[in-house]
Amino acid sequence: MNSSLTINSLKLSDAEFERIVRANPEWNFEQTAAGDLVVVPPTGGTSGNRNSNLSYQLEAWNLASNAGKTFDSNTLFVLPNGAKRMPDASWVRQDRWDALTPQQQDGYPPLCPDFVVELRSPTDSLEQLQAKMREYRENGARLGWLINPQDHQVEIYRQAQPVEVLQAPSTLSGEDVLPGFVLDLQRIFT
Numbered sequence: 417m418n419s420s421l422t423i424n425s426l427k428l429s430d431a432e433f434e435r436i437v438r439a440n441p442e443w444n445f446e447q448t449a450a451g452d453l454v455v456v457p458p459t460g461g462t463s464g465n466r467n468s469n470l471s472y473q474l475e476a477w478n479l480a481s482n483a484g485k486t487f488d489s490n491t492l493f494v495l496p497n498g499a500k501r502m503p504d505a506s507w508v509r510q511d512r513w514d515a516l517t518p519q520q521q522d523g524y525p526p527l528c529p530d531f532v533v534e535l536r537s538p539t540d541s542l543e544q545l546q547a548k549m550r551e552y553r554e555n556g557a558r559l560g561w562l563i564n565p566q567d568h569q570v571e572i573y574r575q576a577q578p579v580e581v582l583q584a585p586s587t588l589s590g591e592d593v594l595p596g597f598v599l600d601l602q603r604i605f606t
Contacts, residue, residue: 427451447500463537466565469603470535471505477597484510494526495555503532507594528555531593536564549573559593568605
């Protein structure tokens with residue numbers, strides 16, 4: 417994602433948020449737990465290509481494992497704290513997905529994914545992305561990766577653990593959250 421604009425003085429209800437989203441399909445919006453509107457501009461070509469590669473690798477693993485559902489950067493989740501967020505890539509365990517009603521699945525799923533990835537673009541604020549990663553973890557994400565291609569760095573967020581920072585890893589393991597998934601970072605870091 418590119419650098420986002422947060423409109424702090426505009427507090428929106430769920431219905432107002434929905435009206436803005438429907439009236440502006442060319443834009444992506446998020447909303448903080450406090451109700452602030454966040455305008456998320458589209459990505460550039462390099463970031464879009466990196467995100468496509470990331471999503472492809474995650475989906476290929478998921479098709480082989482049949483363990484859950486993967487989501488792209490356009491999927492908005494309503495987190496338990498009320499924030500509405502769109503991770504760059506995410507995954508939800510099948511049993512958690514199946515527990516949602518068809519209406520919840522078709523709308524904005526009211527849950528935090530088990531696994532989330534934020535992929536930093538050149539204009540993203542690292543501090544804002546780190547705050548989002550902490551929010552995902554606080555709302556139930558079991559594993560999160562903040563991939564920072566500019567610095568060839570990855571921050572790993574896990575439940576009840578300090579953030580682990582890796583410098584220039586060639587791969588990342590999905591650990592026990594995504595058993596057998598290994599993300600090849602070669603095309604993401606180049």
